[in-house]
Amino acid sequence: MTPADDPAPRPRHKPPPAAGSGTPPDPISVLLVEDNRLLREGLAALVRKQPGFRLLGAATRLDSALLASPAVQPDIVLLDAALREHDSLGAVRAVQLAWPHTRVIVMGLLPAQEDIVEFVRAGVSGFILKDATFEEFVRSIRAVANGEHVLPRATTRPLFSQIAIEAAAHGEKRALAALRMTPREREIVSLICDGLTNKDIAQRFHISRFTVKSHVHNILEKLALHTRVQIATYAPRP
Numbered sequence: 155m156t157p158a159d160d161p162a163p164r165p166r167h168k169p170p171p172a173a174g175s176g177t178p179p180d181p182i183s184v185l186l187v188e189d190n191r192l193l194r195e196g197l198a199a200l201v202r203k204q205p206g207f208r209l210l211g212a213a214t215r216l217d218s219a220l221l222a223s224p225a226v227q228p229d230i231v232l233l234d235a236a237l238r239e240h241d242s243l244g245a246v247r248a249v250q251l252a253w254p255h256t257r258v259i260v261m262g263l264l265p266a267q268e269d270i271v272e273f274v275r276a277g278v279s280g281f282i283l284k285d286a287t288f289e290e291f292v293r294s295i296r297a298v299a300n301g302e303h304v305l306p307r308a309t310t311r312p313l314f315s316q317i318a319i320e321a322a323a324h325g326e327k328r329a330l331a332a333l334r335m336t337p338r339e340r341e342i343v344s345l346i347c348d349g350l351t352n353k354d355i356a357q358r359f360h361i362s363r364f365t366v367k368s369h370v371h372n373i374l375e376k377l378a379l380h381t382r383v384q385i386a387t388y389a390p391r392p
Contacts, residue, residue: 179206182296183227184201184232185211187215188214189329212376225294228256231256233249257299261282262283262284263283281304282294297352303307326369335376343385346386349386375386
């Protein structure tokens with residue numbers, strides 16, 4: 155790990171003080187995990203120079219020694235979504251176990267929608283695309299540090315944003331409810347999760363397979379998924 159300029163531990167980030175208090179807000183402490191050296195050094199330099207930020211360190215991976223260090227309990231972990239020799243999703247879970255109050259931002263190219271759902275379920279609070287502007291980069295970190303969820307612009311269709319945010323904030327059943335699925339669609343999701351085919355479902359409800367296909371199409375649209383297998387894997391059960 156490359157230590158920041160000031161390695162001494164500092165208090166965790168707190169909400170800005172009330173207006174007129176005269177007390178400056180605590181800096182947002184950041185740990186960067188990126189295995190590309192040029193990106194790691196460049197991002198570290200940007201964070202160090204940004205007012206209101208404090209870089210705790212820049213590492214190529216999260217290991218047990220780093221997670222156990224009492225001097226490293228960041229407000230924000232900036233995590234590469236595709237670490238070459240480390241499971242990024244597993245790293246998110248490790249952060250949540252070691253530092254429950256730390257918020258994780260994943261950085262990378264535009265991820266698949268199902269990958270975003272998996273990251274959100276693991277505890278990720280934000281995403282920054284690697285083609286983001288510096289202003290977007292800084293704004294996203296500040297937003298997540300203040301308790302917001304930040305999703306990639308290219309995937310923030312209203313329904314999908316609702317799925318991801320509800321899954322993060324209220325659990326899978328609330329995520330499903332937020333989609334306003336019909337009772338029949340919820341029944342079909344449950345049957346798909348149980349392994350039934352379209353033919354089986356049609357026979358169960360005494361409807362045509364064409365009608366079942368229409369329901370499945372609507373479910374895929376609402377869940378922003380592409381296949382029945384994804385419904386069985388990612389869809390929250392009623």
